[in-house]
Amino acid sequence: MxxxxxxxxxxxxxxxxxxxxxxxxxxxxxxxxxxxxxxxxxxxxxxxxxxxxxxxxxxxxxxxxxxxxxxxxxxxxxxxxxxxxxxxxxxxGPGDAADPDAAVMDDLRLVLDSAEPTPAVVLDAMWNVQMHNRAIGIWFPYVREPRANVIRWSLSHPDARTQIVGWDHYVHQWLGILRKHLTDRGARPDVQELVTLIEADPVLRAIWEESRDIRTDVGGERSTLRLPCHGGRPVEIVMHVLSPGAAPHYKVGILTPITPTT
The missing domain is CATH 1.10.260.40 (lambda repressor-like DNA-binding domains)
Incomplete structure (x- = not known):
């Protein structure tokens, strides 16, 4: 040894x-x-x-x-x-991070509530939804589901490919984030679950095998959505990802509309 x-x-x-x-x-x-x-x-x-x-x-x-x-x-x-x-x-690493205590989660809830009516969500290191405000639940009802995961939805849900304009561009970013987790922490069950999902989808598998991009995070970019709550019309947003000091392995995602939504 x-x-x-x-x-x-x-x-x-x-x-x-x-x-x-x-x-x-x-x-x-x-x-x-x-x-x-x-x-x-x-x-x-x-x-x-x-x-x-x-x-x-x-x-x-x-x-x-x-x-x-x-x-x-x-x-x-x-x-x-x-x-x-x-x-x-x-x-x-992110996958080894301890969960924030109740007081920190209460403070994050205040952040989400104060963001209304702007959609906001708290995610853990693997992009699992930990809490969300009312606005993002209207924009993306899937966040209310048990074990809701943003990367899983973005990659595999049929709605994602029509509601996210330019989905085939952003898929490289999400796969890059997943590859970073796989490189850093190995095939943990939650990571392997997403890899198995990718391998079962011919479109995702081809991109996964072709690309070797590694990405730490997303944020600060503008994108366009076509959501049922907006009648399917295009709404441009800018997404910011904030890292709470008291919970460094969590992130707060805020989707600020640039196009008026009402």
Missing amino acids: SDDARVSQPRLGELLKEWRKRAQYRFGSGSRITQKYLADRTGIGWRTYQALEAGEPRRRLSPATTDALARELGLAADERDLLFVLAARVMP
């Missing part, structure tokens, strides 16, 4: 002991948070966890296991990042 595949840091062991003790205090004494409890809850293995707390060399943890450990310990965002660096030797 190469040295790069192992972690052996007294600092990691000290922090794990400190965090476990704090978690015991925070969650109360009803159930004791032992090494074995954390090992069982996270799938690490008891001996491996014992070695980690002792600072002994062990194979580094996977991002998924590190995330599970951070959740069990109730770590704050900066502590979570430190655990990833020490135990997994990577910084947490």
